[in-house]
Amino acid sequence: MGFFLNYHYYLLSVLLLLPALSYSEDTFTCSRATYYGSPDCLGTPSGACGYGEFGRTVNDANVAGVSRLWKNGTGCGGCYQVRCTVPKLCTDYGVNIVVTDYGEGDHTDFILSPSAYSRLGRPDTADELFAYGVVDVEFRRISCKFKGYKNLMFKVHEHSRFPHYLAIILLYQAGQNEILAVEIWQEDCKEWRGMRRAYGAVWDMPNPPYGSITLRFQVSGSMGMTWIVANNAIPGDWKAGVAYESDIQLT
Structure with a gap:
């Protein structure tokens, strides 16, 4: 009986260790x-x-x-x-x-x-x-680390046309995270509107809301799977080609 219990304890220990070994950063x-x-x-x-x-x-x-x-x-x-x-x-x-x-x-x-x-x-x-x-x-x-930059930045793509078309890129994406989705808060409708992945890391939307832009983006990676909200991430008078720094740090 003692051998039987010890064997199952050993087997359980190995099974618990397997996920850690499979996802080792080494x-x-x-x-x-x-x-x-x-x-x-x-x-x-x-x-x-x-x-x-x-x-x-x-x-x-x-x-x-x-x-x-x-x-x-x-x-x-x-x-x-x-x-x-x-x-x-x-x-x-x-x-x-x-x-x-x-x-x-x-x-x-x-x-x-x-x-x-x-x-x-x-x-x-x-x-x-x-x-x-x-x-x-x-x-x-x-994990990504950038000299002199700790906070995520939102750059308005040069092809954006105020106020009718907004395209953005997320820069200085730290940690081991991937951006799966980006949404904009529509205040008058009280709902989130999804942005389209135009290509690569560029997300866009025709006829974005007026006023300052609040974003949320879905992150998968070292932070797990979660939505992060960036209030007033982009000012209401945004300009094409300008990058706006947030207070968000991905780890």
């Missing part, structure tokens, strides 16, 4: 990575996420386009640690990147900016690594 996935051409080694302002100039320089221009991790645009803003596995050429840590674009390569999960790709290799082997073109890598999802 787990890496094998893949491949390449790089795209850029004369200044920065990101591209025409990235499919819609970040524009933000996508060129964010995270010291260590950015990437992804395919499997794109998730119809939900993957925009996600952060990953990527390290290559070519013996004697690669650093032990690799590089932390931010997803700013969509891209398909030769069975690759990442098309890195030249800046990010160069950081995969040791300082004296970067040229040799570039000559490979495509390298074997391993990667894992990590």
